[in-house]
Amino acid sequence: MCNSEFRGFQRQLSEFDKRGIRIVAISVDAPEESRRMAQKLGITFPLLSDPKNEVTRKYDLLHTGGGPKASDIARPAEFLIDSAGSVLWVNLTESAVVRARPAQVLKAWDAAKH
Amino acid sequence: MKRKWNWRLWVGFLLVLAGLLSFVPVFAQFPITRDFPWVNLSLFAIGGVLLMIGLARAYRQSEAYRGKVSGPILTILSVLGIAFFCYGIFYHARQLPASAQAPHAGQKAPDFSLPDQNGKMVSLSDLLSSGKGALLIFYRGYW
Numbered sequence: 664m665c666n667s668e669f670r671g672f673q674r675q676l677s678e679f680d681k682r683g684i685r686i687v688a689i690s691v692d693a694p695e696e697s698r699r700m701a702q703k704l705g706i707t708f709p710l711l712s713d714p715k716n717e718v719t720r721k722y723d724l725l726h727t728g729g730g731p732k733a734s735d736i737a738r739p740a741e742f743l744i745d746s747a748g749s750v751l752w753v754n755l756t757e758s759a760v761v762r763a764r765p766a767q768v769l770k771a772w773d774a775a776k777h
Numbered sequence: 778m779k780r781k782w783n784w785r786l787w788v789g790f791l792l793v794l795a796g797l798l799s800f801v802p803v804f805a806q807f808p809i810t811r812d813f814p815w816v817n818l819s820l821f822a823i824g825g826v827l828l829m830i831g832l833a834r835a836y837r838q839s840e841a842y843r844g845k846v847s848g849p850i851l852t853i854l855s856v857l858g859i860a861f862f863c864y865g866i867f868y869h870a871r872q873l874p875a876s877a878q879a880p881h882a883g884q885k886a887p888d889f890s891l892p893d894q895n896g897k898m899v900s901l902s903d904l905l906s907s908g909k910g911a912l913l914i915f916y917r918g919y920w
Contacts, residue, residue: 665916665917665918665919666805666806667805667806667807667808667811668808668914668916669914669916670806671808672912672914679912682909682910683908683909683910684908684909684910684911684912685904685905685907685908685910685911685912686911686912686914687893687899687904687911687912687913687914688913688914688915688916689891689913689914689915689916690915690916690917690918690919691918692918692919694892694893694894694895694896695894696918696919697893697894697919698894698895699919700894700919701894709893709894709897709899710893710894711891711892711893711899712891712892712893712894713889713891717889718887718889718891719915721887721889722876722879722880722887722913722915723874723876723877723878723879724874724876724879724915725874726873726874726917727874729873729917730917730918736917736918737915737916737917737918738873738874738876738915738917739873739915739916739917740876740879740914740915741912741913741914741915742880742886742912742913742915743910743911743912744886744901744905744910744911744912744913745909745910746905746908746909746910747905748885748886748888748901748902748905749883749884749885749886750880750881750882750883750884750885750886751882751910752882753879753880753881753882755876755879756873757871757873758866758870758871758873759870759871759873759917760805760811760812760814760866760870761811761812762808762811762812763914764808768912772910
């Protein structure tokens with residue numbers, strides 16, 4: 664599922680660049696795994712590694728036992744943050760197969776910034 | 778009299794199988810067929826109708842059509858496959874934590890500093906000082 668989500672954001676990256684929005688993605692994956700995935704999918708934005716789920720816990724997104732072999736991972740979620748560090752828009756999906764689309768995020772940004 | 782091959786049973790079963798196997802590699806790759814799996818559900822529906830017609834022929838016209846043994850087997854396998862798919866998509870995928878304490882609109886986003894795929898440290902404050910905003914995408918990992 665993250666394949667299709669990432670490809671969509673990568674395709675729209677220029678729209679995010681134009682508005683000065685920096686995209687980063689966060690998971691438990693080690694940097695080497697993320698590098699392979701970035702190469703395979705042609706992703707140029709940073710894929711950050713949070714192996715101990717420290718940031719995931721800070722954002723209350725820990726999915727206990729949700730990963731392979733009942734490991735702890737992050738539940739899917741997207742946060743749009745303004746330059747002051749406040750959350751402008753958040754998407755906490757109800758289903759792991761449904762993810763935010765780039766157009767939704769851009770619309771939320773444009774609505775907040777007129 | 779030689780009974781005819783009951784192709785509807787087999788084509789129906791193959792459509793159900795195609796519906797099961799195509800979601801992850803094909804239709805989950807596009808948001809329009811991923812968020813609601815309508816292509817896969819359509820394949821199940823068409824496959825199911827063909828199986829029903831095939832079963833009706835196997836039992837009501839058993840002198841003309843084969844499939845009294847294969848029909849029920851293929852139908853049971855199809856029902857199990859569809860049940861597994863629906864369980865996965867409509868139940869299991871929805872078992873996510875509520876995340877009631879996740880920062881919501883208007884709240885401050887907690888700062889962090891994590892290594893990227895090239896080992897370079899990236900922090901939220903750096904992102905915000907070099908841009909006008911940031912989008913954080915939390916994901917389940919590539920596995």
